Amino acid sequence: MLKKERQAYILHQVNLHNKVLSSSLCTEINVSEDTIRRDLYELAEEGKVIKVHGGALSHSFNQVYFPINGVYSQSQKKSIAQKAVGLISDGMFVLTSGGTTIIELARSLPPQLKATFISGSIPAILEYMHHPNIEVILIGDKISKNSKITIGTEAIAKIKQMKVDICFLGTNAIDTEHGITDNDWDVVQLKKAMIESSKKVVCLTIAEKINSVQPIVVCGLDEIDMLITELPADDPVLKPYVDAGIEVL
Amino acid sequence: MLKKERQAYILHQVNLHNKVLSSSLCTEINVSEDTIRRDLYELAEEGKVIKVHGGALSHSFNQVYFPINGVYSQSQKKSIAQKAVGLISDGMFVLTSGGTTIIELARSLPPQLKATFISGSIPAILEYMHHPNIEVILIGDKISKNSKITIGTEAIAKIKQMKVDICFLGTNAIDTEHGITDNDWDVVQLKKAMIESSKKVVCLTIAEKINSVQPIVVCGLDEIDMLITELPADDPVLKPYVDAGIEVL
DNA sequence: TAAATTCCTGCAAATAAACGCAGAAAACCG
DNA sequence: CGGTTTTCTGCGTTTATTTGCAGGAATTTA
Numbered sequence: 022m023l024k025k026e027r028q029a030y031i032l033h034q035v036n037l038h039n040k041v042l043s044s045s046l047c048t049e050i051n052v053s054e055d056t057i058r059r060d061l062y063e064l065a066e067e068g069k070v071i072k073v074h075g076g077a078l079s080h081s082f083n084q085v086y087f088p089i090n091g092v093y094s095q096s097q098k099k100s101i102a103q104k105a106v107g108l109i110s111d112g113m114f115v116l117t118s119g120g121t122t123i124i125e126l127a128r129s130l131p132p133q134l135k136a137t138f139i140s141g142s143i144p145a146i147l148e149y150m151h152h153p154n155i156e157v158i159l160i161g162d163k164i165s166k167n168s169k170i171t172i173g174t175e176a177i178a179k180i181k182q183m184k185v186d187i188c189f190l191g192t193n194a195i196d197t198e199h200g201i202t203d204n205d206w207d208v209v210q211l212k213k214a215m216i217e218s219s220k221k222v223v224c225l226t227i228a229e230k231i232n233s234v235q236p237i238v239v240c241g242l243d244e245i246d247m248l249i250t251e252l253p254a255d256d257p258v259l260k261p262y263v264d265a266g267i268e269v270l
Numbered sequence: 271m272l273k274k275e276r277q278a279y280i281l282h283q284v285n286l287h288n289k290v291l292s293s294s295l296c297t298e299i300n301v302s303e304d305t306i307r308r309d310l311y312e313l314a315e316e317g318k319v320i321k322v323h324g325g326a327l328s329h330s331f332n333q334v335y336f337p338i339n340g341v342y343s344q345s346q347k348k349s350i351a352q353k354a355v356g357l358i359s360d361g362m363f364v365l366t367s368g369g370t371t372i373i374e375l376a377r378s379l380p381p382q383l384k385a386t387f388i389s390g391s392i393p394a395i396l397e398y399m400h401h402p403n404i405e406v407i408l409i410g411d412k413i414s415k416n417s418k419i420t421i422g423t424e425a426i427a428k429i430k431q432m433k434v435d436i437c438f439l440g441t442n443a444i445d446t447e448h449g450i451t452d453n454d455w456d457v458v459q460l461k462k463a464m465i466e467s468s469k470k471v472v473c474l475t476i477a478e479k480i481n482s483v484q485p486i487v488v489c490g491l492d493e494i495d496m497l498i499t500e501l502p503a504d505d506p507v508l509k510p511y512v513d514a515g516i517e518v519l
Numbered sequence: 520t521a522a523a524t525t526c527c528t529g530c531a532a533a534t535a536a537a538c539g540c541a542g543a544a545a546a547c548c549g
Numbered sequence: 550c551g552g553t554t555t556t557c558t559g560c561g562t563t564t565a566t567t568t569g570c571a572g573g574a575a576t577t578t579a
Contacts, residue, residue, distance in 0.1 A: 023324055023325060024324070024566090024567075025327060037479060038453060038479075039370075040416070054525085054569095055570080058526070059567090074524090141408075147392070150415055158410070158413070159420050161390070161408045162407065163407050164406040171410065176410070179424075292536095301558075303559095304537090304559065307536065307537090
């Protein structure tokens with residue numbers, strides 16, 4: 022069998038089944054595994070396949086596109102995210118809500134971090150999936166098309182079964198009187214469950230949302246362990262929260 | 271034998287078999303390998319053949335086996351999707367696997383369709399989310415980064431709790447002897463559960479995958495209710511499946 | 520952490536290609 | 550027809566490619 026022929030066969034198989042194993046190919050074509058590996062290497066060089074440990078994957082199926090729309094206050098959110106990643110270390114179990122701040126957090130994760138991220142937010146999950154070393158656990162249930170997050174009793178029950186190290190909440194509104202408030206009943210139920218199931222609750226928000234109120238209460242200030250904004254920790258706006266016993270970053 | 275004669279013979283052989291070996295040609299025509307090599311060189315210069323180490327290939331060979339890019343066999347998958355959407359009607363509960371054929375199905379859903387789609391495949395879920403009228407239920411569990419689908423006991427348990435109207439399986443390989451087969455253990459477990467939990471099992475596959483086998487068995491032909499390919503229902507390739515009692519579209 | 524795969528590197532054998540050359544064949548021309 | 554030129558072919562040598570194999574490193578899995 023000619024080399025090109027062999028490579029054509031391999032490529033064909035990859036395109037057909039989205040995945041091939043070196044081991045099965047070498048028995049099919051009856052050549053050594055080294056030859057297969059070299060073929061896969063060459064095909065990968067040409068961008069025809071994606072080489073992985075043990076075989077190869079098709080290129081077309083493997084890339085999930087995701088929209089990069091203009092995020093509001095992106096630079097502030099980036100700086101919040103960078104403060105937040107410092108709280109995550111190897112081996113941790115991390116629960117996150119949805120929201121653009123969380124997305125920024127996901128994008129800011131250092132590539133060598135090995136942790137487990139749990140979420141019901143589709144955009145967040147997409148980001149986590151691109152990370153090489155983190156495990157991703159998806160909370161299932163009905164999807165809310167508005168918030169792009171899974172909502173419902175199943176999701177809440179699943180969250181309540183857990184006890185994770187840390188939980189990051191993208192926050193819509195926070196003030197000293199009511200604590201965290203939001204405007205979507207289902208999302209609030211989820212966040213409540215998340216807070217209950219976490220050893221540490223970290224609230225991420227841009228300064229703009231501080232001291233604003235939304236209709237539905239998520240939790241009081243006493244349930245929040247940390248508050249992260251783009252402001253320096255000693256900014257006067259944050260003083261009431263420090264006084265309430267929240268660690269501010 | 272004249273040079274022109276010889277080259278005509280070579281060209282004929284290449285077009286006939288899509289490939290020739292220098293070694294076999296030189297015994298056939300009874301000339302030295304150098305001569306053959308020179309002939310192939312000239313034919314390659316004229317663009318009549320593609321010269322490779324050890325022989326030559328016809329140009330059609332490359333066209334057939336090296337599709338440019340984009341989703342493999344997209345047009346076939348579109349036509350499969352269009353046949354499949356005919357099976358879905360308002361109010362139905364639909365369970366789907368992942369795979370590019372399923373994505374095409376998701377994109378082909380008529381906008382006014384009101385149904386509930388259930389899946390653990392992230393790319394499929396993303397498509398369903400864009401649809402204005404369908405409810406989307408996400409099966410949660412650990413995400414497999416390779417297959418972009420949730421896998422594990424939670425996911426399987428969740429599926430087993432259901433009894434949906436119809437289930438669409440993107441299929442990797444199917445043949446009359448083993449039935450549906452696949453190459454990812456976790457995905458196979460999921461598909462098995464899906465089949466169990468559905469009143470009707472529809473298998474979607476491009477004709478090319480028919481009569482191919484993968485290492486792990488998903489289910490026998492007797493568990494499949496319908497088979498959809500891009501071929502017309504009376505194509506002889508499909509006859510064995512019709513005979514096995516499967517409705518072919 | 521230990522065992523099992525898989526991967527990489529260098530190497531050697533087999534095969535194929537390239538090159539120059541000389542003799543044979545064909546084509547050309549007076 | 551005879552001589553010259555050009556083209557073609559096969560051979561020996563050298564070079565390049567391909568392939569399998571052994572080992573040790575790296576990665577995955579239990």
